[in-house]
Amino acid sequence: MPAPEPVSLSLRLDVDKSNGATPNEQIHTLRLILINEDENSVEKISDEPIKPEALVKNLTKASEGENENVEHNKYIYTVDNIETTTGNKIIYAVANAEDKIKGLATGGQLSSLLGTELIEKLESLQLSGKIETTDGSIPISSRKNKFLITKKEEGTVISIDMVYAAVKFDLEIAQKVNIDKKLTIVGWGISRLASKSYLLPHFKEGEWENLLELSGTVDADKWVFGYETAEQPNEHQPEYLCESIVHDISLGNYTSPTVYWHESRSQEQVDLESNTNGCPYVLSVKVRTQDMNENTDPIILNGELPNLRSLVRSTHVKMKATIKSSLEPGDNHLEVRVLKWKENGPIDGEWEEVEDTNK
Numbered sequence: 001m002p003a004p005e006p007v008s009l010s011l012r013l014d015v016d017k018s019n020g021a022t023p024n025e026q027i028h029t030l031r032l033i034l035i036n037e038d039e040n041s042v043e044k045i046s047d048e049p050i051k052p053e054a055l056v057k058n059l060t061k062a063s064e065g066e067n068e069n070v071e072h073n074k075y076i077y078t079v080d081n082i083e084t085t086t087g088n089k090i091i092y093a094v095a096n097a098e099d100k101i102k103g104l105a106t107g108g109q110l111s112s113l114l115g116t117e118l119i120e121k122l123e124s125l126q127l128s129g130k131i132e133t134t135d136g137s138i139p140i141s142s143r144k145n146k147f148l149i150t151k152k153e154e155g156t157v158i159s160i161d162m163v164y165a166a167v168k169f170d171l172e173i174a175q176k177v178n179i180d181k182k183l184t185i186v187g188w189g190i191s192r193l194a195s196k197s198y199l200l201p202h203f204k205e206g207e208w209e210n211l212l213e214l215s216g217t218v219d220a221d222k223w224v225f226g227y228e229t230a231e232q233p234n235e236h237q238p239e240y241l242c243e244s245i246v247h248d249i250s251l252g253n254y255t256s257p258t259v260y261w262h263e264s265r266s267q268e269q270v271d272l273e274s275n276t277n278g279c280p281y282v283l284s285v286k287v288r289t290q291d292m293n294e295n296t297d298p299i300i301l302n303g304e305l306p307n308l309r310s311l312v313r314s315t316h317v318k319m320k321a322t323i324k325s326s327l328e329p330g331d332n333h334l335e336v337r338v339l340k341w342k343e344n345g346p347i348d349g350e351w352e353e354v355e356d357t358n359k
Contacts, residue, residue: 004085010157013077027095035115037088096137125199131166139165163314166260173254187286189240192266202228224312238284263313279304303334
């Protein structure tokens, strides 16, 4: 094997940009981890996170033939002048996850670990509870990227894709005018969600490319199923993502704050992955009528989430639900739609509306 030669590179990091993206979905702290696979050593890891002001950030513009005023759905960050050597290298990029990265260095520096030891530690990192940092930022990560660096790469730009280590939920609830009871929404949740997840993606061969192609959307024909989760929920019990709500629906639609939760792959999802009509996830909404006091258990309305067959990371689930019938026993119905999401333009096609048949 020839002796390693010095090489200077630039790194381009692509992050999908969601519709209505907020600052918490941008990179605020970045850790680049470079492992020399030939020597099984940690070649480079920043002692301090790279701050946004050190990154060159921009948005990709429309390609030829597209509306030049429409931006593509990517943030692009560039890190210049990365000094390394030729040979086989592994690169990780992790953003907005400082508490997890710092926690790896127990009693020493990360650079003192063997390359394989650091890889094992990184791949086992997990998120739990509410997914966001103390300042509200959402963790973002790449997968394990392998490169053979030669002198030809001198001065070139290496591209790495990063995705959100979370699923994004948005919900709007309306009430049909023919309901005679005043309703207050007090909470909502989704069934069979995981309570923890991996920081870094655990994907089968080829599935990472499928996720990037879908760009975080829900799609009627393509789904990502080949991923491993930190746990596999098998009970119907909903995970209530928003509670302690007091919203009188007669005064107008309820719009939930955006919620970021764990990548999930429930047993129900696994069982239905071969069924193109399968709906493994259910929306549950808690309501009270005007004659119920706050100590009374709320009424639970359920509705299957149509066209949502996978909750892989970086998926944006936009839901619209309508309370469509009276609240008499045996007649509790939600009408639910799951909307496609794309940054650059409207969505073609129609969406099936599904009534919950749970009595």
